[in-house]
Amino acid sequence: MLLAFALYRKSKEVEEYCKKLIDTVGEGGGFIMYGAVNGIPDEVKPENVKAMTELTETIRIRKINK
Numbered sequence: 001m002l003l004a005f006a007l008y009r010k011s012k013e014v015e016e017y018c019k020k021l022i023d024t025v026g027e028g029g030g031f032i033m034y035g036a037v038n039g040i041p042d043e044v045k046p047e048n049v050k051a052m053t054e055l056t057e058t059i060r061i062r063k064i065n066k
Contacts, residue, residue, distance in 0.1 A: 006044045011051035018055050 006014045018033065025031045033056045040049055 006048040011047045014048045015051045015055045018052050
């Protein structure tokens with residue numbers, strides 16, 4: 001669902017959707033934001049992949065430093 005969403009949205013929308021996913025299903029662990037090379041369709045804009053990756057890393061760092 002996330003990658004299909006990322007195909008047609010602006011990077012800010014992708015970022016907001018990723019945050020919502022992490023906040024909703026990531027509570028207590030168990031959610032993996034996956035974006036391996038073979039998991040992202042070529043049609044997804046690079047800036048959307050970047051938005052997803054940077055947001056995920058920012059949240060991960062915040063949780064580690066708590």
